[in-house]
Amino acid sequence: MAFSDIRLQNFRSYIDDSFEFSPGVNIIVGPNASGKTNLLEAIMVLALSKSYRAKDTELIRFKKPWARLDGHGDGGARTIKLIDEDMRIKKELIVDEQLIKKLTIAKQVPVVLFEPNHLQLLSGSPELRREYMDDLLEQFTPGYDTLRKQYKRALQQRNFLLKNGNVTHDQLFVWNLRLSDLGGQMALHRQRLIGRINKDISAIYKSMGGGKTKVSVDYVSSCSGEQYSTKLLHKLESGQQLDERRGFTGHGPHRDDFRVNLNGHDADHSASRGEIRTLLLALKTIELQLLEEDRGAKPLLLMDDVFSELDGSRRKALTEAIKGYQTFLTTTDADVVIQHFTETCHIIPTSQNH
Numbered sequence: 001m002a003f004s005d006i007r008l009q010n011f012r013s014y015i016d017d018s019f020e021f022s023p024g025v026n027i028i029v030g031p032n033a034s035g036k037t038n039l040l041e042a043i044m045v046l047a048l049s050k051s052y053r054a055k056d057t058e059l060i061r062f063k064k065p066w067a068r069l070d071g072h073g074d075g076g077a078r079t080i081k082l083i084d085e086d087m088r089i090k091k092e093l094i095v096d097e098q099l100i101k102k103l104t105i106a107k108q109v110p111v112v113l114f115e116p117n118h119l120q121l122l123s124g125s126p127e128l129r130r131e132y133m134d135d136l137l138e139q140f141t142p143g144y145d146t147l148r149k150q151y152k153r154a155l156q157q158r159n160f161l162l163k164n165g166n167v168t169h170d171q172l173f174v175w176n177l178r179l180s181d182l183g184g185q186m187a188l189h190r191q192r193l194i195g196r197i198n199k200d201i202s203a204i205y206k207s208m209g210g211g212k213t214k215v216s217v218d219y220v221s222s223c224s225g226e227q228y229s230t231k232l233l234h235k236l237e238s239g240q241q242l243d244e245r246r247g248f249t250g251h252g253p254h255r256d257d258f259r260v261n262l263n264g265h266d267a268d269h270s271a272s273r274g275e276i277r278t279l280l281l282a283l284k285t286i287e288l289q290l291l292e293e294d295r296g297a298k299p300l301l302l303m304d305d306v307f308s309e310l311d312g313s314r315r316k317a318l319t320e321a322i323k324g325y326q327t328f329l330t331t332t333d334a335d336v337v338i339q340h341f342t343e344t345c346h347i348i349p350t351s352q353n354h
Contacts, residue, residue, distance in 0.1 A: 001075030012038035022346035030350035036330040047109035110299035140294035184229030
C-alpha cells in the first residue's frame with residue numbers, strides 16, 4: 001500500500017495537520033525540531049500500529065487526552081486512535097471502516113526503516129542486532145511477535161527467581177524448559193533469516209560498488225548449530241550456580257548476535273567507514289526484497305536524516321535500489337537530496353505547520 005495522504009491530530013508536535021504524498025520519492029524538509037521525524041513516525045504508526053522510538057503514551061501531544069492518525073492510499077483507509085485513560089493507552093484500530101483489535105501481519109503495511117541508530121548496527125551493542133533481526137521477522141513471520149513476548153516474559157520470570165536467591169532446581173526447571181522451547185523457536189527463525197540474507201548479500205554489495213569482496217553473515221550463539229533447544233536446556237541446567245551468582249540468565253536468544261564478514265574478516269574490526277555504509281545499504285536493500293517477496297506487496301521505505309551520511313557513489317547506489325518504492329526521506333536541505341534522483345521528488349515542508 002502506498003499512502004496518498006495522512007492527517008495528524010494531537011500527535012507529537014502536531015495539533016491538526018494534513019499532508020499529501022506522491023507514490024514515489026517524498027522529501028520531508030525543514031529545520032531541526034520542526035517535526036520531520038514526527039511525521040515519519042506517524043507514517044510508521046499507521047503502517048504497523050507502533051513507533052520505532054517511543055511507547056504509545058509518548059505519542060499523544062503534551063496535555064492532550066487523545067491522538068488520532070488517518071491515512072488513505074491504494075490499499076484503502078485506516079485510522080489509529082490513541083486515548084489516554086489515566087496513563088493507560090486505549091488503542092482503536094480501524095481499517096476500511098472495520099474496528100479491529102490488533103493489526104495482524106495481513107493488515108500491516110510492510111516498512112523498511114533506515115535511521116541514524118542503524119549506522120551503529122555493525123559496531124554497536126549486540127542488542128541492536130538482535131532487535132534488527134526480531135523487528136524484521138515480526139513483519140513477515142506469523143506469530144513471531146507473540147513468541148518474542150512469551151520468551152521475554154519467561155526470561156523475566158527466571159531472572160526474578162535468580163535474583164531472589166535460594167532458588168531450588170525444581171523451581172527453575174519449569175522455566176528452563178519453557179526458555180529452551182521458546183528460545184529454540186526464536187533461534188531457528190533468526191538462523192533462517194541469516195541464511196536468506198547470505199544468499200544475496202555478496203551480489204548486492206558488489207552491485208553497490210563493493211568490488212569482488214565476499215560478504216557473509218554468521219549467527220553467533222553459545223548454542224550454535226542444530227538442536228538449539230537441547231543445547232540451551234543443558235546450558236541452563238549446568239550453569240544454574242553461575243546464573244544465581246550473576247542474577248541473570250547467561251544463555252539464550254537474548255544473548256545471541258550476528259556478525260558480518262568481509263573476505264572472512266569481521267567487518268566491525270576490518271571494514272572502513274565507507275564499507276560499513278555500503279554493507280548497511282545492502283542490508284536495507286535485502287529487507288526491501290524479503291518483505292516484498294514474503295508479503296506480496298512493496299514495502300514503504302522510511303529514511304530519517306541518513307542521506308547526508310552517504311557519499312556520492314553510495315547515494316547513487318541507494319537511489320537505484322529504491323526505484324519503484326514509495327520513499328519518505330527527511331532532510332534539512334532538499335537540494336542536496338533532489339540532485340541524486342532522476343524522477344520528480346515531492347517536497348513536503350514541515351517548518352510552518354505547528
